[in-house]
Structures are given as structure tokens and as C-alpha cells.
Amino acid sequence: GSLPPDPVVRELVAEAHSRYSDHSQGAIADYIPILAKADPAWFGVSLVAVDGRTYDMGDTEIAFSIQSISKAFVFALVAEALGHEQIRERVGVNNTGLPFNSVIAIELNDGSPFNSMVNAGALATTALMPGETCVEKWEAIRTGLSRFAGRALELDGDVYRSEARSNFRNRAIALLLQSYGRLDHDPLAIVDVYTRQCSLSVTATDLAVMGATLADGGVNPVTGERVVSEDVARDTLALLASTGLYENSGAWLFEIGMPAKSGVSGGIVAIAPGKGAVGTFSAPLDPAGNSIRGQRACAYLSRTLGLNLFASQ
Ligand code: GLN
Numbered sequence: 001g002s003l004p005p006d007p008v009v010r011e012l013v014a015e016a017h018s019r020y021s022d023h024s025q026g027a028i029a030d031y032i033p034i035l036a037k038a039d040p041a042w043f044g045v046s047l048v049a050v051d052g053r054t055y056d057m058g059d060t061e062i063a064f065s066i067q068s069i070s071k072a073f074v075f076a077l078v079a080e081a082l083g084h085e086q087i088r089e090r091v092g093v094n095n096t097g098l099p100f101n102s103v104i105a106i107e108l109n110d111g112s113p114f115n116s117m118v119n120a121g122a123l124a125t126t127a128l129m130p131g132e133t134c135v136e137k138w139e140a141i142r143t144g145l146s147r148f149a150g151r152a153l154e155l156d157g158d159v160y161r162s163e164a165r166s167n168f169r170n171r172a173i174a175l176l177l178q179s180y181g182r183l184d185h186d187p188l189a190i191v192d193v194y195t196r197q198c199s200l201s202v203t204a205t206d207l208a209v210m211g212a213t214l215a216d217g218g219v220n221p222v223t224g225e226r227v228v229s230e231d232v233a234r235d236t237l238a239l240l241a242s243t244g245l246y247e248n249s250g251a252w253l254f255e256i257g258m259p260a261k262s263g264v265s266g267g268i269v270a271i272a273p274g275k276g277a278v279g280t281f282s283a284p285l286d287p288a289g290n291s292i293r294g295q296r297a298c299a300y301l302s303r304t305l306g307l308n309l310f311a312s313q
Contacts, residue, residue: 002274002275003049003275003276003305004305006053009047009049009053009055009305010055012300012301012304012305013045013046013047013055013056013057013301014057015300015304016045016057016297016300016301016304017043017044017045017057017058017297018057019296019297019300020043020282020293020296020297020300021043021058021293023292023293023296024040024284025284025292026040026283026284026285026286026291026292026293027284027285028040028266028283028284028285029264029265029283029285029289031166031264032159032162032163032166032167032264033162033166034158034159034162034163035065035159035162035264035265035283038064038265038266038283039283040282040283040284042059042062042266042281042282042283043058043059043280043281043282043293044056044057044058044059044060044061044062044203044204044205044279044280044281044282045057045058045060045204045278045279045280045297045301046060046203046204046205046207046208046278046279046280047208047276047277047278047279047301048205048208048209048211048212048221048222048276048277048279049212049221049275049276050212050215050216050221050274050275050276051221052212052221052222054205054208054209054222056204056205058204059204059281060203060204060205060279060281061203061205062203062204062281063156063201063202063203064201064202064203064265064266064267064281064283065156065159065198065199065200065201065202065263065265066145066153066197066198066199066200066201066202066207066263066265066267067198067263067264067265067267068100068117068122068198068261068262068263068264068289069202069207069210069261069262069263069267069268069269070141070145070197070198070200070263071116071117071121071122071125071261072117072214072236072239072240072244072261072269073144073145073148073210074116074122074125074126074129074141074144074145074197075087075116075117075125075236075239076148076214076227076228076232076233076236077129077130077140077141077144077145077228078116078125078128078129079228079232079235079236080228080229080232081128081129081130082128084231084235086128087116087125087128087235090124090128091113091114091115091116091121091124091125091128092112092113092114092115092121093115093238093239093242093243094114094115094242094243095114095115095242095243095247095249095250096114096115096118096247097247098118098247099246099247099288099289100117100118100119100246100289101118101119101169101170101173102118102120103169103172103173103176105118105120106120106173106176106177106180107176110180111176111177111179111180111181111182112182113177113182115239115242115243116239116243117239117240117243117244117246117261118243118246119169119170119173119194120173120176120177122194123170123173123174123177123183123187123190123191123194124177124182124183126141126190126193126194126197127183127184127185127190129141129193134185134186134189134190134192134193137193138193138196138197141193141196141197142155142196142197142200144227145197145200145210147220147223147225147227148209148210148213148220148227149202149206149209149210150209150220150222150223150225151206153200153201153202153206154200154201155196155199155200155201156199156200156201157199159198159199159201159265160195160196160199163195163198163199164192164195167191167195170191170194170195171187171188171191174187174188174190174191175187175188198263202267203279203281204267204279204280204281205279206279207267207268207269207277207279207280207281208269208276208277208278208279209221209222209277209279210269210277210279211269211270211271211276211277211278211279212271212276212277213227213228213233214233214236214237214259214271214273214277215233215271215272215273215274215275215276215277216233216274217230217233217234218230218232218233221276234273236259237259237271237273238259239259240259240260240261240271241253241258241259241309244259244260244261244262245260245261245262245288245290246262246288246289246290247288248286248288248290252290252295255299256270256295256298256299256302256308257302257307257308257309257310257311258270258271258272258278258298258302258307258308258309259271259273259309260298262289262290262291262294263289264285264289265283266281266282266283266284266285266291266294267279267280267281267291267294268280268290268291268294268295268298270298270301270302270307272302272305272307272309273309275305275307278297278298278301278307280293280294280297280298281294282294
């Protein structure tokens with residue numbers, strides 16, 4: 001079925017926001033120093049339907065860095081350029097069961113980066129972006145993600161510089177991948193492109209539009225533009241279902257039943273294929289790095305709007 005009538009959706013989005021506004025659990029990420037400056041009270045919930053209708057509640061206009069959520073959309077751009085088989089072979093599509101920045105995961109599997117949603121696989125995926133040089137790759141990522149969002153996304157220079165100064169672990173991961181012959185480009189230059197993609201500035205509403213583009217088979221429901229093919233949108237959602245919330249992906253799918261992607265700055269995008277997508281922003285995180293209020297709001301909307309993929313109605 002489709003979404004309920006307008007006033008019902010509007011009220012449920014408002015309720016998803018008000019129910020969890022007072023929650024105070026979770027820790028704000030500080031391993032990227034500037035992220036620690038986020039206000040724990042900020043909370044936005046947005047829903048965009050595949051017909052373009054948009055429902056916003058709370059701090060849906062506050063900009064934050066997209067962080068790991070970029071991985072989902074860069075994956076889609078690379079899958080579009082390279083095809084299903086190539087991305088599966090060269091990066092992989094299985095969950096690591098380990099934290100997003102795990103080095104052990106790579107070592108345990110002969111240098112495989114596992115999947116495009118953990119840092120190792122995301123670095124390998126960014127390296128596969130079309131473009132000879134890193135400048136071209138970055139430009140293709142920025143314009144590609146902007147097409148998903150339906151507006152020109154900008155780099156947050158402060159976030160970029162803060163992460164670029166402190167991302168020793170990502171540099172180590174890139175060098176380790178190089179040692180296994182898994183990166184064709186200069187590893188530190190790829191880390192730089194990846195750090196830029198993570199520093200693109202978005203709002204909860206942008207995330208909902210980006211997700212709704214996947215829900216709509218690759219067509220942005222607000223601009224009407226086709227961004228990726230239907231097959232790529234489907235493949236991206238399949239990957240998100242098993243890997244989008246890192247080592248908590250199984251529990252997430254069990255509770256909420258929606259392909260989704262989270263990021264350490266506090267964003268979550270959760271997609272209901274053929275219906276629409278929810279975008280949330282709230283900085284306090286659980287130990288795996290997933291926004292706590294965001295997870296609750298998505299669970300509420302999945303339940304009340306019937307967005308669980310596995311529900312028969
Ligand atoms: N840029 C962050 C990092 O590489 C993204 C991580 C995340 O959102 N989980 O560490």
C-alpha cells in the first residue's frame with residue numbers, strides 16, 4: 001500500500017519528533033573534534049514521499065556533515081558506473097560484524113574491504129569513482145550527491161579540516177588496502193576525497209529527499225531527475241539492509257525493517273521502497289555510532305506508517 005492521507009502523515013511525523021525530544025541518552029562523537037560542538041538538543045525529523053510531498057518537524061533546517069551516509073550514495077554512483085558484478089567483486093557486499101573503522105576485519109579476510117558502508121570498503125569505493133584524478137572524482141561525488149539531494153551541496157570547510165587533521169586511522173586503513181593491492185590510486189589522496197565527501201553539509205530534509213530518490217527507483221521525486229537506474233537503486237537498498245547500521249544492522253532490520261544508513265554526526269536515512277524515506281538528525285549516538293533519537297523516530301514511523309519491508313500489510 002501507499003502512505004496514509006496527508007494530515008495523518010503530518011501528525012505521525014510530529015509525534016515521532018515530540019515523543020523523543022526529551023530523551024537524553026547517548027554520546028556525541030568527538031574523535032572528529034569539531035563534531036563535539038553539536039548541541040545535543042537539536043532534533044529534526046523529515047519524511048519525503050515518492051510523490052514529492054515533504055513533512056518536516058523540528059530542526060530540519062540545521063546543517064550537519066553527512067559523514068558515513070555519503071557512503072550509500074557514492075556506492076550508488078559507482079554501481080551505476082561499474083555495474084553490479086564489478087562492485088560485488090572489487091569491494092564486496094557482506095557485513096563485517098565489526099565496527100565501521102575496523103582494521104582487523106581487513107586482516108581477517110585477506111585484505112577484502114568487505115562492503116562499501118564500512119570505512120575500508122568506502123575508501124575502495126571512492127577510489128572506483130569515475131574520474132582520472134582525485135579532483136575529478138571529488139567533483140563527480142559532489143555533483144552526484146547534489147543530484148540525489150536536488151540542490152547543490154557544499155563542503156563544510158571546518159568539518160573537513162578538523163577530520164583531515166585527525167583521520168590517522170583512515171590513512172592507516174587506506175595504506176593497508178594498498179598493501180593488499182586493493183587500491184589503485186594514491187591512498188592518501190583517496191582518503192582526502194573520502195574526507196571531503198563525509199564533510200558535505202546536509203539537513204534532515206536533504207537526507208529524506210536523497211533516500212526518497214532510492215525509494216523512487218532512482219528518480220528524485222522533488223526535481224523529477226533520474227539520478228541512477230532502477231537496478232542500482234534496488235542494489236543500494238539491498239546493501240543498506242544488511243550493512244547500513246554497521247554491526248547493529250541485524251538488530252535494526254529485526255526491529256525496524258527498513259534499509260537505512262547512519263553517520264557519526266547524528267544523521268539517519270531510512271528508506272521505504274516505493275513509498276518514501278525518513279531523514280533524521282540528532283547528535284547523541286549509541287556505542288555503534290548510530291543516533292539514538294533517530295533510531296527511535298524511525299522505529300515509530302516504521303510501525304505507525306507500515307514501512308517495515310517484511311510486514312505483509
Ligand atoms: N568520516 C567519518 C570517518 O571516516 C565517518 C564515519 C561514520 O559516520 N561512521 O570516521
